[in-house]
Amino acid sequence: MAGATREQTGDLTIQQMAHRSGFSEPTLRYYEKIGLLGEVARDESSGHRRYGPATVDRVEALACLRSSGMTVGGMRRYLDLLAEGDAAAAEQRELFAAQADKLAADIQQLRLRxxxxxxxxxxxxxxxxxxTEAEKQAVEDVMRVMDQFTLKD
Structure with a gap:
């Protein structure tokens, strides 16, 4: 790939990967440490991390999951199931359906707020x-909304 940049080929530095994924550099290091990223290649001369295409794809998938509110445990479960392939399709479906339900509940609470x-x-x-009449009505409206708040908030 003559003239291709590191970002185009997927050989990214940690700074480039952080910018591309939205994760901070410490988060990327943490995800590597706990095994979510697998082994991240190192530059032979400097020892700095270099994120190859497969790792870039994995980080981008994790960024999507995290942005949906999935926990680290959920992301780990996703990766474990992914490694099982189609045999784990039903479990993947359940994982994503449960996360969608959680996100829908979160959205409902945000709308209430x-x-x-x-x-x-x-x-x-x-x-x-x-x-004073509009104020009285507004107080009633506020009280009606407050009655809808759950104990989770």
Whole structure:
């Protein structure tokens, strides 16, 4: 690949890998230490990490999983199941379905928090305008939203 950069060929430094994946350099080192990345190649002259194409692919997959809220344990489970191939397809399905359910619940809680903040803004807006009726309605709206919060929050 004449003229190709390291990033194009997949031979990335830790800084390039961090930038590309969104993980910090310490996180990449930690993931390597706990075995999520496998063995990361080292530059013979400097000893610095060099992320080859297979490791780049793995880090990018882990970044997607992490961005969905998956825990390190979940990512480890995914990699273990991946190594089993199609024989673990049903377990992979369950892993991803469970993570999707968790993410849906998280989104629902975030929407509730957003509604709460908007109702509080309405309350303060009514107070600024001196509109006691709107303020009374806003207080009721805030209380109704607060009743929906779960103990998890």
């Amino acid at each position: 957003l509604t709460y903040l908007r109702r509080k803004a309405d309350l303060w807006d009514a107070r600024v305008r001196g509109d």
